[in-house]
Structures are given as structure tokens and as C-alpha cells.
Amino acid sequence: MISSAIKKEQFIWIGSIVVFMLLVVLPFYAPLNQGTAELLTEGDFSGTLWNVRYEAPAAALLLPLLLISAILAMSPIRKKLKLRLFLAISLLGITLFLVQVVLLTPELKLTSGAFILFFTFLTLLALTLSRMGIIRGDSFISGSILSISVLLVIFILFPLLVILVRSVVVEGSLKPGNFIRTLTAYPSTMRILKNSILMAGTVGVLSTIIGLAFALVVERSRFRLRQFMRAFSLLPIITPPFVIGLAIIFMFGRAGWFTSGILGLRVNFVFGYFGIVLAQTLSFAPMAFLILSGVIRSLDSALEEASYTLGSSRWHSFKTIIWPLLRPGLANAFLLSVIESLADFGNPILLGGDFDVLATSIYLAIVGRYDEMLAACLGLVLLSITLTTFIIQRYWVGNRSYVTVTGKPSRNRLLPLPKGLDYTLVGGTILWVVLTVTLYGSVITGSFVKLWGINYEFTLQHYKYFLEVGLESYFTTLKLAAISAPITATMGLMVAYLVSRYTFFGKKTFEFTSMLSFAIPGTIVGIGYVMTFNTGPLFFAGTAMILIICFVFRNMPVGIRSGMAALQQIDVSLEEASITLGASNFYTLRKVVLPLIKPAIFSGLVFAFVRSMTAISAVIFLVTAKTKLATTVILGRIEGGKLGIATAYCTVLIVTMMIAIGIMYFFTNRTSKQNNAVAV
Amino acid sequence: MDETMTGTADLRFENITKKFGNVTAVNDVSFQIDHGKLVTLLGPSGCGKTTILRMIAGLEVPTSGKIYLGGEDITDMPPNERKITMVFQSYALFPHMNVYQNISYGLKVKKWKKDRIQVAVKEALDVVGLKGLEMRGASELSGGQQQRVALARALVLKPKVLLFDEPLSNLDAKLRNRMRGEIRNLQKDLGITSVYVTHDQSEALAIADRIVVMDNSIISQIGGPVELYTRPENNFVADFIGEANIVEGELLKVEGDLALIKLGGMQLKVPYSSRPEAGTPVRVMIRPEDILIQPEGKTGITGKIEFAMYQGAMNDYTVVTEMGELRINDYETKGVVKVRGTKVSLSFREDSLFIVH
Secondary structure: OHHHHHHHHHHHHHHHHHHHHHHHHOOOEEOOOOOHHHHHHOOOOOOHHHHHHHHOHHHHOHHHHHHHHHHHHHOOOOHHHHHHHHHHHHHHHHHHHHHHHHHHOOOOEEOHHHHHHHHHHHHHHHHHHHHHOOOOOOHHHHHHHHHHHHHHHHHHHHHHHHHHHHHHEEOOEEOOHHHHHHHHHOOOHHHHHHHHHHHHHHHHHHHHHHHHHHHHHHHHOOOOOHHHHHHHHHHHHHOOOOHHHHHHHHHHOOOOHHHHHHOOOOOOOOOOHHHHHHHHHHHHHHHHHHHHHHHHHOOOHHHHHHHHHOOOOHHHHHHHHHHHHHHHHHHHHHHHHHHHHHHOOHHHHHHOOOOOOHHHHHHHHHHOOOOHHHHHHHHHHHHHHHHHHHHHHHHHHHHHOOOOOOOOOOOOOOOOOOHHHHHHHHHHHHHHHHHHHHHHHHHHHHOOEEEOOOEEEEOOHHHHHHHHHOHHHHHHHHHHHHHHHHHHHHHHHHHHHHHHHOOOOOHHHHHHHHHHHHHOOHHHHHHHHHHHHOOOOOOOOOOHHHHHHHHHHHHHHHHHHHHHHHHHOOOHHHHHHHHHOOOOHHHHHHHHHHHHOHHHHHHHHHHHHHHHHOOOOOHHHOOOOOOOOHHHHHHHHHHOOOHHHHHHHHHHHHHHHHHHHHHHHHHHHHHHHHHHHHHO | OOOOOOOOOOEEEEEEEEEEOOEEEEEEEEEEEOOOOEEEEEOOOOOOHHHHHHHHHOOOOOOEEEEEEOOEEOOOOOHHHOOEEEEOOOOOOOOOOEHHHHHHHHHHHOOOOHHHHHHHHHHHHHHHOOOOOOOOEHHHOOHHHHHHHHHHHHHOOOOOEEEEEOOOOOOOHHHHHHHHHHHHHHHHHHOOEEEEEEOOHHHHHHHOOEEEEEEOOEEEEEEOHHHHHHOOOOHHHHHHOOOOEEEEEEEEEEEOOEEEEEEOOEEEEEEEOOOOOOOOEEEEEEOHHHEEEEEOOOOOEEEEEEEEEEOOOOEEEEEEEOOEEEEEEEOOOOOOOOOOOOEEEEEEOHHHOEEEO
């Protein structure tokens, strides 16, 4: 006890000294176009210590505070008094820092020294809070909670706040009426809103119906299609944006294989409502399928059998037993499809034509009209719709669910469907599969023919062209996705671990905020980041850093969900046993928890990677000439009419994704086999 | 400094209260466990016994009150610094480690040298009778073996206090009996202060030096096994530990250690715990084995058999009398079971009765 207490004191003391030494070299501020690395290579070694003397009077006070805490750590005063002093020092430090950065020099760009200084005081606060017992758990836990909270505020909540402020503040003064005025002044507002709701509603209904059909066939049909149909759920994961859009153009467009080649028509009907709805339904039905198959699997056949033995007919059993149990699942699938549809950017931008929706209008407001105010106002409209839907889904439908979707499936014998219904559903789903396969096939075929619709001669010219103009962006994307994936997985896992194993003040908000990314359309994240990180203390614009940050916070819910599911499988008493045997929380996490959830970590890693590779809606606002990404290059080529290279690039991405998924299956199967070997 | 948890110590609970939200799980509980003794916390599920155990381990923090270990206040000490180990209900063996890795886990945390760890693990395995099983996977063991590994893992650190959270509830009845004896012998031989949570009263009686009976978040009674069985202070303890008939009687007068009571027409002299007032109705506990069942016409009260069940070692009767239904365990007449409806005479062993409140 005494020895470990001394260790903590030493940690503060040594930590303060190390930080001090770092601050001698690392600068506090940097010019907008430079970072720490550039300053140091230029030979500018005037670090924070010199930096803050003239430019940052409030931050300059932080340095003496740091020294005081170092001395305080070693001084022999009462523990209670010492902790109070530490609390005061850390809070004062954070306040001074914020005063300096937000109020005194909001226009100066911060760099490494400033971040180190801030997190030093945050660490001190974490240490103090955990030792005072305000946050239970040790300093590792309290440090993680505080740091992740700060990051969530900066990279999820703050950009939203900036958008809100942007829509109601005109030339420095608050004008709440501006929001309404901007929207009414813009002639297309009502049409866009109507289009968006029409699109999302249709897609929600269709996705749910098709997802339900697939779920019934996979779970309850007498045909053995299970394995084959399961693969269906993986499709949207390995599909870059635009693939389905391109395929629809190839099949049903002006020079479409079906419309023009078979029917001999020259029609444009695919651009607009029809095209978007078809593309989005193809994209989102698999998600509805995943949700509903979980629900159907956990329906206990005994309930139905009980109903039959009590003398009710099949139809009556369905109406009174199955339908009520299924309803929450259907609502879930519908609402999540609606969110995805509204947030989707790739399909509407490609197939929209005159049919403009919120996500694309926001993009065009920024890119075409340079009207940030309009973008912010439209963004708020979109955000309020998706957020409302998300909250309904999470708190209203979520609570009404009678079956646990995440729990272990009950392995009872499932009653097959009635014959007539079975044949109809199997027929319908096979047709849908044929359509899907044809569409994907057309994109891959399209990448090997000279000019789709006109000249079907085999060629590799598109791939040659890809090697010339696409390779750089491909590797940039690979690199950034590979960097962000482990960060995403780690943070997601940490959040899942903290939320599922600890109680702390503000935990509900913490969890909600971290899952919020799912309900914030990428377009909004994009404009939020542009408005927030293009100026001021947190200037990241044009850097690879901002793209990585964007990937991490957009994809975190994936990591959280897989982490949560894995942690639910682990008996908490394993961790408690480790703790009572003398291990720290960190040691327990490393030696007990992590080895047991390895497969989940790995799948979180791969999905984070794949989602980063295919991201478009947010990053399109953040890329520059230096940091081109695969998806933005593809969009550029499509807009330039070069569909050949676009399909070639898409094919390369699909293959990349399949390799990533393949590696994941290989590894998770291997590790689970190893675990089984132990478990037998 | 040797980092083992040297020497066991006594443990003291001082006015401990634990609330989960609005629910009070443990309400103002105080007790002391002497050095080297085994104390069981006994009570129905939800009575707060497991919460107390978890507060001793440091896995829960009391809302108010203090916990002392060997005189030191450990109320706010983190669990990994307490030198208190625990045997979990689910054993909580790490599934990805073998027996050796499981047992050496705590020693590795303390950064012991490899050769020292080997010696200590071997010794611990010897103690629990699992020689030579070092390399077995945790889940390749039988339930009893897993239980022993969990015990060895907790013992190898030489803790100041050893905690057991219903450790035998996952074993079958025969093995449970055997493990009970082994745990008790081991605990006595090593002289480790131990706290043992169970809801099984026979387990508590068999294993404990002292028993803390919990009811609905408070302590109902503390005492040795014999004391609790023969002299329960209240209705709850009488009923929870063993089988008990509780009947209403009238107190006539107090004569020293005994009280003269009127019970179903008989006058009996019975012991009591807290002095009752003469002339008031009292509740008397009668154990089923302390009632003598005889053919009708003998002394005592009469009744009619309602249920009659052959149990091998004894016959189990429920008899309807003027005092209500009485449960009787008859160890005297072997083999012959009286049939339902038979009229019988019942008499009581006076010194085995006890006045409860």
C-alpha cells in the first residue's frame, strides 16, 4: 500500500519533469500552414516555454502550476489536503488553458506543446479524481474516461454546435430567425425536404419487406439456402459507394444493357426517384435482413406450437403470436433503413438527376454556391430528422423489443413456413439475388470492355489507366484506413469496456455520444469539420490527420458494438478474480479480457478498415490535392464521364475488401479453434 | 521486502451500509471475525450476504461505515491492494490458461522469479491434492478439480483473509459434502481467517466457527452453529436453520434460566433468550426430531396424521393438532409408517424447546 502510494507520487513528479523538458522544444502555437515537424526541421526550437511568454499570458501560468504540482507530489503533507490541492491545480490549469485558447487567442493554431500541456493537466485531474474516489476504478480507468470524453466533445459534439451557431449567428450577433429566413429564401427547400422524406420512406418500407423475405427464407424455409443467403449480408460491407449506382446505369440507363440493348429504348428514367430507391434498397436490405433474421431466430417455436395445440389456426397464430413479436424488429429495420437512406450521399449524387435530396443539396451548397449558411441550415434540418429517428429507434422501439437480438440464438427446431408462402418467398428472393448478381457482374464486366453499351470488346485499358492515375490515391486510402482502423478498434473497445464494466457520472451521455456518429449523416460531419477545423486553435484542414480523425469517430460505433457483444459473453467474475489476485485494471484488461475477445477485436479492426476504405460522404469535404482518397477520385472520374476507369477502380476496391474479409475469417476461425482446443 | 500476503488478520465491520440506488442491500451491519476463524454469512438470496463479501474483497464500496483489517482501515483501499483473495461461485478460472498459469497468475502480478513461482505452485497443488495436473487446460477439469484449482489460486498468495462465494453450489451433493470437509480441514490447518457465503444452512452448520445469519439486509443473529440451532433468538433464524415448528403458548412465570409456559394444555419448563413478561403469549420453537409420536392414549396432546412420508433414516409426519400443524421426524420406529388419519399422542422433549420472539 505504502509502496504503491509512493509510486503514484513519483509518477506525478517524474511526469511533470518529462513534460517540462518536452515543452522546452515543442512549440505551443504554429503558423497555419506548418506543424511541429516543419518548425523543428526548420531549426525553430523556441518551444512552448519561450512561446507562451509573450503570446499566451494565461497559458504561461500553466508552467509554474506544473512545477508546483511536481513539488507538491514529493512534499510530506496530509493526503486529503494534497488531493484537494491537486484538484484545484488541475481544474485551474484546464480553465486557464481554455481561457487562453478560446477567449484570448481564438485565431492561433495550436500544436504539439499545447496538446501535451492540456493532456498533462487532464491526467493530473484523472489521477486526483480516482484517488479521491470520485471516479471508481484506478487512474487508468479515470484517465480513459476523461480523455475519451474530451475527444468525444471535440470531435463529435463541438462540430455540431458550430453548425448550429453558424445557422443562427449573423456577423457576430445572435439572430434565431435567420435559420427560418435562410430556408424560406432558398427556393428548393420544400421540394428537397419532400424528396428526402419520400425517398427515405420508400426505401425504409422496401428494405424492410425484402429483408423480412430473406430472413424468413434463411431461417424458416425448407430449402437449404442458409449458407448461400448469409453471404448476402456481407455484400454492402465489401461494396464501395457508386458500385450499385454504376451498375444501375449500366443496366437501366440510356445505354443500358436491359433498357437499350434488350428493349431498344433510350430512356433516362433511372436518374431520379426510381434509380435512387432501387440503389438504396439494394444497399440497405441486407442490414434489415440481419436485424430481422436475429429476431426470427429468437422466436421460440414452442410459442407457435402452444398456439396450435390450443386449437388456433395458422393464420390466427400468426396474427396473435408471431406478428406482435415481430413488430418491434420490423420497426427497428425500418427506422435504421430510413436513417441510412437519408445519410446516403453516393447514390443520390450519382443517380439523383433533378431529384435533389438533403445530403446532396448540402454538398452542392458548399461546393457549388459557397454558401456555408445555407449548408448549415439544411444540415440542421437533416440532422434533426435523423436524430429524431435514431432516438425513436433507440428508446422507444428498443424498449419494446420482446426478444434479445444480441443474445445467443436458441437452438430449437424451427417450424417450416406454410408451403405456399415458402415457394413465393423463395422465388422472390432468388429473383432479387439474380438481380444483385447481375448488377455486380455488370460492373466487373464493365471494367474489362471498351465502352459499355457501344463496344463490348475485351480490354485492359481501364486498369492501365487506373495504374497511372489511381494508384496514388489507392495507396493513400489504404494507408489512412490502416492507420485509423487500430485506433478505431481500440477506442471502440475502450468505450465498450468502460460502459459495460464501470459506473461513473455521465455514463449514459458518454455512451449516447459515442454511438451518436451513427445518426449523424456523413455530410453533416463533413461540413461540421470544415467549419470547425479550418480556423482557430484546432486547425487540421488539409492534413491527413483530419481524415484519420474523421474515420475514427465515424466508425467508432462499429468497434463499440462488436466490443459490447464480445464483453457480454465474458463472465465479470473472471475480471474480479484477477483484481482480487492483485492485478491492476490495466493488467486485467491485457491478460484476461483481451485474449478472450481477440476475435471481436479483429473483426472490429477489419470492419473499421473496410468502412474507412469506402467512406465518401464526410471525407469529400476534407480531401485536398495532397490527400486524395479512392472514393473521391472515383466520383471525380464519374463526373468526368470516365465510367471505365471508375468501374476498374471499384473492382480493385471490391477485391481489396474481399481480401480483408478473407483474412479476418481466416484469423478469427483460427483463434476460435485455438480457444476450442483449450475448451474441449 | 517480501511481497507475499504474510499472516492472516482479524476483520471488523463497523456500521456498514450499502445502497444501490434506492435499494438498501446492507443496512448498518457490524460484526467482527477473529483471526484464523471461519465465519459463514448465511441467508436467503437477496439478503445482502454476497454484497458484504464483495465489500470485504473491495469489489463494492460501502455507502457508509468502515472496514478494518488487522486494525487498518481498508474501506477505501482498492481491491488489488487488499491481500484478500476469493474463491468464486463460478470458480472464474481463466479459460485461456492452464492450471499452472491460473495458479501462478497472482504471483506473476507480483513479479516473482520463475523458480520461486514453480515451487509455490507445486506446493499449492499438493495442498489441494492435484499433483501433476499443471499443464491441464482449465476447462479439461472436472467440477471438483476446477474448485480445487480456484482454491489453490487463492491460497498460493497467502492472503490475510480468504473469501468463499457459495463455492460448492455447482457441485453434486456427494462431492459437495466431501469438498466441505476438505475446505474446513485446510482452513483449520493453515489457520486462515475465512468468510464463507452460503444459502445452505446445513453447509453453514457443518463448516463454520461462527455463523452470521442475514435477513433482508440486516443481521438477524450471530453465533456458533450449536447455539444457532438450539437457541435461535427469533422466528426467522429458527425457521431458516433446520426445520422448526413455531407454536403459540402462554408464559406463566419465570424461574431462573427457565420459563414455565402453558402449551396446548401442558405445562412445560423451557429455556429462553430474552426475558419475557409473565402472562404474555410467547412463541415456542419445537424441532421436528424433539417431538415423540406415540399411539393415541399416551400422555401429551392428541392429533391426526395428515401426511406420512417414509424417508429411510426416519419417518416424516405432519400431524394436525389443536396447536396447529406439527412436523415430526420420527427416528425411533424404523420401517413401519403410520397411515394417514391415524390418531396419535405427541409429547415434547422439554429442554429442547426454546422461546423465540
